[in-house]
Amino acid sequence: MIVADQKSLKEILAMVKDNKKILIVGCKGCVTVCNVGGLKEVEILASIMKIARKKQGNDIDIDIKVLERQCDNEYVAEISDIINDYEAVISLACGVGPQFLSEMYKEKIIYPGLNTTFFGGATEHGVWEERCAGCGSCAIHDFAGLCPIARCAKSLMNGPCGGSSDGVCEINKDTVCIWDTIVQKKIKAGQLEDLIGVKGLKNWRTARDGGPRRSIREELVQGNI
Amino acid sequence: MSDLKSGSNLEKVLKAGHFAFTGECGPPKGADVEHLKEKFQYLKGNVDAVNVTDNQTAVVRMSSLAASKLMIDEGLEPNFQMVTRDRNRLAIMSDILGAYALGIRNMLCLSGDHQTFGNNPQAKNVHDIDSMQLIALVKKMRDEEKFMNDEDIDVAPKMFIGAACNPFADPYEYRVYRLANKIEAGADFIQTQCIFNMDKFRDFMKKAVDMGLHKKCYILAGVTPMKNAGMANFMSKFVPGMDIPASIIKRLKGVDKKNQAEEGIKFALEQVEEFKEMKGVAGVHMMAIEWEHMVPEIAERAKVLPRPVV
Structure with a gap:
């Protein structure tokens, strides 16, 4: 929400x-x-x-x-x-x-x-956390189901950076290093090979960077549904 | 020359099999060219190339591109650092072309410290691309002579591509694979984060050597001489990604305050000696932070002088 x-x-x-x-x-x-x-x-x-x-x-x-x-x-x-x-x-x-x-x-x-x-949810009573950056082209399946665009302070697609320590992000001790979580999850699943190789540049046109966005569902516009 | 990627001095030194010795110089918080030139003189002839930092710790300083050019004019070879924090892909590619046009032949590709650490925490962070992608981008511009969008470049920038590596950040078990990714992306040389935990670094290098990474890329070990125990304490507590064993702080505290700088240099020299023999290590990156005037003495005592002329 x-x-x-x-x-x-x-x-x-x-x-x-x-x-x-x-x-x-x-x-x-x-x-x-x-x-x-x-x-x-x-x-x-x-x-x-x-x-x-x-x-x-x-x-x-x-x-x-x-x-x-x-x-x-x-x-x-x-x-x-x-x-x-x-x-x-x-x-x-x-x-x-x-x-x-x-x-x-x-x-x-x-x-x-x-x-x-932000777009997020409640992680405990009274605490909400960000989960999505609304970039318009979801790829969380490439990252163990977790979003580095929204959740890494530098939106790294090939993380973690050198500031990750004990599962915590360098910017704040209350911020989880999502890349640490991604890597640990992959190791546990025996899928570390998924993180070998370089992920290419992201196309930001679908994000806010492409200008204000619009979503059109033709079938609804035409009144078919 | 034909088999050289960039023709930079650093590349030639490494390719010839010499133990490389690089330095570092932070541009001023202002446009004080004279002060910068003074710092250059301590480095000249004592190192193979000098890293010119790019708004390090997210504090605004003279641009690394401009400072690199000033360095060339003084007869030193810069290793132009570029962070992806402050530039999108347009600015990055444009600056790479500009850097090459100005005679810059080495580049270190970084993501950069997050801006919340610096003196403009209100700034928007860019991070259009990350450090891994920057490495791949510089390689594409050099080897394919194309921009990232596949358009042709008329005169392509031929850079010797550097990347950073922090074996002391977490998750440790992934760090060597991340290094491998950087090499696959196109890194020709690596400069590591400052090393203090020698046990961990020995283990890391063994893993890197076992994977054969040292044969694909030149790995330079990062060394920072401590000025005193206070600096060690501060770096341990406040600099992200630093691993400073308590034994080092204890060693510095174990001598009189006036002798702590000498003790810090002694430890750095011991490290250099070990790195000279360590399998897979191709050189040392000496980061004498705001201590450039000590570099001539350190280089002399580290027995890395005179620097090879290749």
Whole structure:
């Protein structure tokens, strides 16, 4: 899923400092699962913002709404009849949400309430880790099912580099050296020969480097499915 | 000359079977050419080629390409270091052509220290290609006279291709295979990470020799003389991939502070003597970090002077 962190209250308050009436819009997708943009988080943010503004002697009127998803115009349209009641909107969704809102409600000021961080998953309660870089041409089967593009600090395709020590990456003792893991897994499976030889240059055109990407499914576009 | 890949002095020395002795020089954090020239003088005539580091430890310095050219102008042979951290394939190929046009004939292909270590941790890291692919790229440009996209090069850069090897990083059991991969990619010579753990290096070289890697590539053993016990301690704790046995730190601490530098040099000289005899080792890469003025004395005492003229 897409993982995100909530922006600091200070940063959010600074964004809406001139607004008196706002709407906070949550999302029931990924950000609900990673506990930053669901109903609970939207309610808490509204509440602490009101308290903070009251303390400043500058009350703010805040309503809330949680959409099924903010990355789908069908759901984004659900606030079309109320959005004009507000000066601005804070979106608690990944970076896709506030853009879908901005594109549909062109006159409205839409603030991002989250920092979108990565594609990943929870490794333990309250801890999420990156797994995918969205490069557009998955090759994890060449690397014992693990992605060095997303998980090696240098995205090495022929690692590990000289900074790998005791299974840990040189950049941070909390970061696993994914190349160490790949090699150990291959050794254990008796498949070290898979790591003999040079992997050629990656074609980055399918990644963000080729420009903003678009995915078209003709059968859906034509309404056949 | 025809059977030489680049015609560099380092290549000729190694090919002639001499025990190579290379040095290292870090460009300044500024454009102080005079200071750089002063450092060159300590190295001139005492080493076969000098590595010119490329924004080492991810700290911005004068470009290794420019410093290499300044070195050529002073009559020394550079080993131009290039990291893939800061350049994509366009910039890499362009710089290789530029380097060759300026007279550079040796290149050391590296991925580079991650930028979080340096003084611009906010920077975007490039890593379009990795060090292994860089080796293959330089080889393709030299031997096939083609760019990576298979377009022809009019005058191809003929480089003597170097790569690094750190036998002390993990996973140890894979390191010799990684070295083999670098040789397969096209490395003509290897310079190892600074060696302090001699037991481990002896074992590593035995594995490399058993695989016949020393016959396919010249392996130069990395040596860094310690200035004092504090430096050994610091490198042990903070420099990634360093393996400094406690016995070395103890040995340095065992002498008066004023004699620690001499003790560090003595250990380095003992290492050089052993490397001269060690099967598979074709030379020594002496990394006297910010201690270039000691190189003449070290080279003299290591009995590697005069350097061969080939």
